[in-house]
Amino acid sequence: MDKTLDKTKKTTGSLSGFAILAILIVVSWAIFKILTPHNFGSAANMVQYFEASLIYSTGALGFYFVMVMGLFDFSIGANVILSAIVGNVLASRFELGYVGLVVGSIVCGGLVGLINGLFYVKLRIPSMIVTTGLALIYESLASFIAGGVEQTLPSELRGFGKAPGNIILAAIAFFIAFFILNYTKIGTYTYAIGSDERIAENMGINVDRYKVLAFVISGSFIGAMGILSISYGSSMVAQTGMASMSRNFIPTMGCFFGVAFRKYGTPLPAILIGQYVINIIFYGFIALGAPTAIQNVITGLALLIIVMFATEVKKGEVVK
């Protein structure tokens, strides 16, 4: 056997992945630093952007499990709102403090994920449609629980809105995701199902069970994102009429980074850094004073360009 010819060209390793991610941070910082040197990009600013990005990173880390399986979740925003409100109600109204906030939000998020997963596998409806329909229900439920009133987190319970609380929670989320992905069967089966569901089934993998599990993991992480969201913003307003959809965008983009950098073996760090880059761009535009519409257009384009260069799709490779 021709051992040199038979092995196809190696994709670059994790070092290259980290190098590209580092370059993305430097380039996005440098562009805005040049354009608006005085009110952007100081060391303190960069820390602030990073802390803000942790909110979305935490949700994206969980959503990665769903996305790798080739599924989608349009109820991320609704789940964030519902979980944050449930956590806040347990923490303040039922006076359970941090325990209520953390357990309530994460368990609520996990339950939302469980419902998403069960509806998806039982009804055999595409995940995109199931989660869109269910998002309407979660929004209404959140509005009902909140009683139409803005839910404010008591000031003594806002520890996760700033360092070190937010960093600790995000770090725990990162290590749990990393552990599940690399040191349990769930990680192996997540990739197996995403690669070829039929073969995975023939290998004795209970595909439906692991899909539901992926939604539960995703939901729990989104619940944690709810904790960070309400702690950072100090309050949460229940939204209806699919208004929660706007919260889907940023964690989804972070997840795209993860998928794009999977070939470097660095999907989870890519999610963290990807969200950071998104935030650098976002705050860069704010510093420039660009109108929101322009911000959105340029942010969208910038992200597409970044992912396009980062993914380096081979010629002829099918992209879906």
Next chain:
Amino acid sequence: MTQEISNNIPENKKIRLQIKNLYKSFGITRAVQDVSFDLYAGEVHALIGENGSGKSTLVSMLTGIHEKDSGTFILDGEEINPTNQVEANKMGASIIVQELGTLSGLSVAENIFLGHEDRFVNMGVKNTGKMNKEASDLLKKYGFTHINVTDPIDRYNFENRKLVEIVKATYFGPKVVVIDETTTALSQNGRDELFKHMDRIRDEGDTVIFISHDLQEVIDHSDRISVLRDGVYITTVNSEDTDEDELKKLMVGRELSGQYYREDYGEEISDEVVLDVKNVSVPGELNDVSFQLHKGEILGFGGLSGSGMHEIGKAIFGASYDRTGTVVLADGTEINDIPTAIDKSIAYTSKDRDTESIVLNQSIVENICMPSLDETRGKGVLTTTKMIEFASPLAEMIQVKMASIRQFVSELSGGNKQRVVLARWIGKDSDILVLDSPTRGIDVKVKQDIYTLMDDMRKNGKAVILISEELMELIGMCDRILIMKDGEINGEVQRDVDLSENQLITMMI
């Protein structure tokens, strides 16, 4: 010539697997009907039959991929009813499937132990280091040391992924190992590796069920051969007492009429050049390749795996990326992309039929009509009726075995899928056909039909490029053969009654 083997078991043999009254239907198609026969411990037992004869369905039921309708598998005296491959493994049966059986996104080690991770899991935590170590030891034991267990499997080509499948299917010492039409995907070296492990399994007292359409390979590497036809068991013969002609007769149910290959020799090839390929290079694949194709000619391309011969087809069809050089038709048109190639009457069938030639989740009618929608539509709108009117005569002419013209292609056997691909291009009435491994994984009857079709096309002034790893096919069908080596043309031979495989092999190595 051969005596059918009696039911008496030889003294030195023990029955390993009994297949009893097995039935399986897919809708109205009866894939396996009342099949019963025994397999011995310590034998390589070949299973042959035409495409759609039920071979793959039979072994799929044994290995838990499909559920049987009725009947029993008795392995070492115990009935087994696996519902998936892992269960089958635990019961002592495993399979190396025809197509790719490894999963992208997982490492080599994860693929080897997929479904068997529990042995490395303690309190829910997977011991990746231990798993990698065991996988590494296995690869060392099998002699596949060039494969790194921690690499993502995606980094390896089809052949190496098949080697990983050999390890995956055999490392745990199954009593019965099924090798389903695997050899066509392997180079000679890969085949030799596979045969080595088949012999080892037999020598260790276990059983190999070997499925292949290469009858000489079957005779050379098996002890007994069972024949299926239309889902029905026909007979079992001793490999040493039979020959290819007899096996063909058993498979088809009658003598194959006429010659297998072309009979003519010494015919003049037209001077009319229909395709002029000049200085074509594709980075890493082809280097400065030039040749001309003439009207009414069958031009063959042969070579070892990785010689670049498969890229030739893509380059002509405008499907190669970063191609330099020119591919020019007689009217001066340059072919640089697929739409132009199709528009200018070039047809191409890929070696990788399932992913590059056929849309599996579409019907036969849609697959046949795909490049001919404008012709099918006529002056009106495109309707299903028009498509069926267009596709039905073509499917009928080329004898696609189907329940209905609207049947999904994914439900067809390999040979019938190939018939659909050919019907598509016959419908397009292409003048130049580029056929890459058109008989790969295909039984003798379909092969003969394809050879007849190629010969008819040649006689009608069409030009054919035949790319093949089967040297006898090239020798038997081509007017001229170009041998590729390291991306370049390394030799050219003309059609000759005395041309031998050795002459071609000398140029290939």
